[in-house]
Amino acid sequence: MLRQRKSKREKREARDQALLRYTKQRQRNVLAKPGVNDFILVLDHMKAGFNVAKIFRSAEAFGAAEVHLIDIGPFDPSPGKGAFKKVPAKFYDSFEQSYQELVKRDYKIVALSGDCEHLSTESVLDSKTAFVLGHEEWGHSFEMADYPDIRCLAIPQFGQVESLNVAVAASIMMYEYIRQHPSR
Template identity: 60%
Template structure:
């Protein structure tokens, strides 16, 4: 095992233990990361989630990642780990959450959508999309972030930050 990989695994293990002491943020929304690559995006989402008061971040089928880019936020925002989307869906629905799938082709533009207090935002892998078939989950609403350039795609950590900000804008700071 390379020294860098070993260091990342040790750091991840230590930070995951510290995460057990994390407290929910001031807002009731959660972020769901579905099968993302364990690179820089995951810790960057934690950093934004901490800054914008997320209740927690759910990780589906995501292995160890380097928590260093989170700048300590991984120990402050509760992480919930799931083997598959069904388990995450069941847990969040049982808690009364409305789930929103972020999709560039989504029919509901983010700024025109009233976000419920208990909102969960699902972000998929940038290349492969989601690990599940959204058609199997009635009530899962598709949101789109309006874009005006030719690329029509945002980095997942940037998209997550925009959605979290919009939630806070609609529900006010606490």
């Protein structure tokens, strides 16, 4: 019994340490500068764990302008290897808030989903594109029918797995963007 209490205490301390790291990194994030490319990633209600930090790491590598976090709680930024303080993050409570900001800035919005008819490899991406990636289990937090101007794209897959890891899917789309819009 004593061992379990110690284990719970250790878990609580580890969680507290991660929250402290997140808070410090979020404060540093205000100094982040947009990358060389005009694409934005919108992380829609994702789990706050491993994938968010990994997406920041790829976003920094591919020169993303910024990342929108929709209702994502504190996460440990350390798997991102410092990228969270280099890529501007904007925090929103709802998808609608991010959507309005993107529309105001003339971004074309693309939702990624495995059940979309159109393939990413057969679609032309605008220079100002925002990629919306949904929750790993439940998908997007909104109904596509409510946003008729959002294009739906799927990444071609040939195996039997249902879907790609969300961090992998984000990286593939960033690469496709770079392929179509070579960096300056």
